[in-house]
Amino acid sequence: MSTPINDASKARITSLDPARAKKLVGAATALLVASVALSIVAALVDRQRFAFSYLTGFVWLATIGLGALFFVLIQHLTRAGWSVIPRRQLEWLTGLLPASAALFLPVAFFAHDLYHHWMGPEAHGDPLIQKKAAYLNPTFFFVRAAVFLAVWSGLSLWFWRTSRKQDESGDKELTLRMAARSAPAIILLGLTLTFAAFDWLMSLDPHWYSTIYGVQVFSGSAVSSLAALALLTLALERKGILEGITTVEHRHDIGKLLFGFTVFWAYIGFSQYLIIWYGNIPEETVYFRERWEGPWKVVSLVLVFGHFVVPFIALISRTAKRSRFVLGAAAALILAMHYVDIYWLVMPTLGERGAVPSWVDVCGLIGPLSAGLLVIARRAAGGPLYPVRDPRLAESLQFQNT
Amino acid sequence: MNPETQSREPRRAKKPLNGNHVPSEVIDSARSGASPSVAPASVHALMGWYETPGELYKACEALRDAGYQRFDAHTPFAVHGLEHAMGLRPSRLPWIVLGGGLFGLVGSVLLAWYTQGVDYPQNISGKEAFSYQAFIPVFFELTVLCAAFATFFGMWSMNKLPRFFHPVQTHPSFERATDDLFFISVEAADPKYDRVATKRLLASLGAHELCEVGS
Numbered sequence: 001m002s003t004p005i006n007d008a009s010k011a012r013i014t015s016l017d018p019a020r021a022k023k024l025v026g027a028a029t030a031l032l033v034a035s036v037a038l039s040i041v042a043a044l045v046d047r048q049r050f051a052f053s054y055l056t057g058f059v060w061l062a063t064i065g066l067g068a069l070f071f072v073l074i075q076h077l078t079r080a081g082w083s084v085i086p087r088r089q090l091e092w093l094t095g096l097l098p099a100s101a102a103l104f105l106p107v108a109f110f111a112h113d114l115y116h117h118w119m120g121p122e123a124h125g126d127p128l129i130q131k132k133a134a135y136l137n138p139t140f141f142f143v144r145a146a147v148f149l150a151v152w153s154g155l156s157l158w159f160w161r162t163s164r165k166q167d168e169s170g171d172k173e174l175t176l177r178m179a180a181r182s183a184p185a186i187i188l189l190g191l192t193l194t195f196a197a198f199d200w201l202m203s204l205d206p207h208w209y210s211t212i213y214g215v216q217v218f219s220g221s222a223v224s225s226l227a228a229l230a231l232l233t234l235a236l237e238r239k240g241i242l243e244g245i246t247t248v249e250h251r252h253d254i255g256k257l258l259f260g261f262t263v264f265w266a267y268i269g270f271s272q273y274l275i276i277w278y279g280n281i282p283e284e285t286v287y288f289r290e291r292w293e294g295p296w297k298v299v300s301l302v303l304v305f306g307h308f309v310v311p312f313i314a315l316i317s318r319t320a321k322r323s324r325f326v327l328g329a330a331a332a333l334i335l336a337m338h339y340v341d342i343y344w345l346v347m348p349t350l351g352e353r354g355a356v357p358s359w360v361d362v363c364g365l366i367g368p369l370s371a372g373l374l375v376i377a378r379r380a381a382g383g384p385l386y387p388v389r390d391p392r393l394a395e396s397l398q399f400q401n402t
Numbered sequence: 403m404n405p406e407t408q409s410r411e412p413r414r415a416k417k418p419l420n421g422n423h424v425p426s427e428v429i430d431s432a433r434s435g436a437s438p439s440v441a442p443a444s445v446h447a448l449m450g451w452y453e454t455p456g457e458l459y460k461a462c463e464a465l466r467d468a469g470y471q472r473f474d475a476h477t478p479f480a481v482h483g484l485e486h487a488m489g490l491r492p493s494r495l496p497w498i499v500l501g502g503g504l505f506g507l508v509g510s511v512l513l514a515w516y517t518q519g520v521d522y523p524q525n526i527s528g529k530e531a532f533s534y535q536a537f538i539p540v541f542f543e544l545t546v547l548c549a550a551f552a553t554f555f556g557m558w559s560m561n562k563l564p565r566f567f568h569p570v571q572t573h574p575s576f577e578r579a580t581d582d583l584f585f586i587s588v589e590a591a592d593p594k595y596d597r598v599a600t601k602r603l604l605a606s607l608g609a610h611e612l613c614e615v616g617s
Contacts, residue, residue: 270538273535274539278535317496398482
């Protein structure tokens with residue numbers, strides 16, 4: 001099909017300017033060093049609060065990486081043409097997963113503070129937890145965590161390296177191999193993400209359970225990774241780096257996905273709420289009672305409006321999805337709200353004082369955040385900004401929304 | 403694309419339909435029932451075809467740049483970017499969809515509130531008579547349903563569908579618009595329309611089988 005709009009033959013910038021790349025990596029490294037120092041101070045001052053704050057920050061970062069891995073796999077699985085260019089930014093984001101394997105160490109260190117209900121001695125007198133002990137015991141917990149992190153890092157690194165290998169060789173066989181492996185990979189990702197959500201978040205209150213919990217965490221990771229992708233793409237466009245490579249058409253599609261998954265997040269969140277509200281069984285409703293009383297009600301309302309109502313209305317129009325400003329603002333809001341979402345899952349364990357933000361929360365976030373920025377900066381600096389020799393690159397360059 | 407409207411311009415003189423294998427008398431009588439029509443057949447549009455979407459695209463750009471507004475393209479598949487080449491304004495359909503969605507949302511809230519809260523309140527497991535939580539799936543579904551209906555019927559009415567006949571169908575090769583040819587039709591109602599000049603413009607861009615179609 002000939003559409004004389006985009007001309008793929010012109011020479012274009014394919015990688016970051018080395019000086020700028022070095023500056024980015026340097027800034028991220030400095031931030032990481034500062035954040036380690038801050039984290040140690042916070043952990044010494046308020047160990048318990050810091051453990052929970054760090055878990056929030058860690059899960060926030062890991063879920064963005066998981067959502068990005070999900071979309072990389074989906075693009076291979078569906079042999080998508082339009083997304084070849086933005087796939088590279090998603091591949092940068094999957095770098096958050098190997099980083100998460102290292103960032104999990106503090107969670108393991110604080111595990112007894114976080115999961116004392118079932119890890120500590122109080123579990124022995126609790127018949128309900130005794131029934132769950134075959135699954136919910138420290139040894140199996142750490143084995144599972146190791147498996148999850150190994151699977152995620154392995155998948156993320158294999159797909160990243162294969163894609164980078166194709167940048168060098170242009171071997172079309174690699175595209176087929178990635179498509180073939182994406183199918184089993186996505187099954188593994190679905191299972192590990194669900195059980196990681198059970199282990200790391202739902203077990204904070206070991207009496208309570210919800211079968212939709214994994215999907216809820218997944219919906220948050222999908223929407224947040226799209227928000228991160230939108231911001232990365234806009235940042236590159238703003239510097240004029242991807243000029244003529246990513247177009248308004250790619251932005252429009254990222255906006256559509258962001259809009260759709262915003263609705264999906266609300267849909268799943270409400271599905272969980274409706275069933276528990278309708279059943280009205282005290283051991284289930286306690287989850288929402290904790291989050292709908294006192295200061296937590298404010299946090300819940302912020303989520304309903306900030307994570308759903310406002311982005312939904314802001315992104316509903318085609319013009320809004322194609323606008324740099326509206327898409328960027330909505331993406332920034334959703335990324336911030338994803339933090340609030342994880343906070344809403346984790347912090348009620350601390351009771352009412354958990355609802356009041358503290359400087360320790362900032363310390364818990366800044367470590368994972370700066371590690372994530374460092375990974376993204378290194379990947380951005382280390383190679384082409386889009387898959388330069390992907391066989392479907394021309395299709396992506398010429399992509400048009402009808 | 404441009405909705406078909408009856409020409410309000412002074413009717414042009416009837417011309418023999420070049421290569422048209424459906425005589426206009428037959429069409430006229432088909433449209434107005436069994437009685438033989440006495441209304442003069444009028445020219446609807448000048449039509450021709452191109453072999454490639456690229457040629458069609460260039461022809462649309464040329465028509466747009468020459469100031470034509472009432473012309474249409476008929477292609478076997480979607481040609482991306484053609485709406486820009488044709489200079490089409492954004493569709494008004496999204497506004498109709500929004501209206502349908504809002505109607506569904508407001509209507510379903512009123513329905514649930516009136517039936518459950520006012521007209522026939524019931525005590526269901528101790529919850530309030532009008533518990534909005536229970537009806538959110540209804541609000542959602544009716545919003546989506548009404549928006550979908552608005553999309554479907556809005557599209558049909560904006561395209562003046564259904565209709566069993568359109569003058570462009572009388573072009574001798576028009577069935578190949580669903581196969582391998584890329585048609586262009588310039589309506590006689592376009593203020594810029596001139597039988598000779600328009601024909602020359604399209605022919606200079608490689609159009610084949612240019613002829614005027616009518617009813």
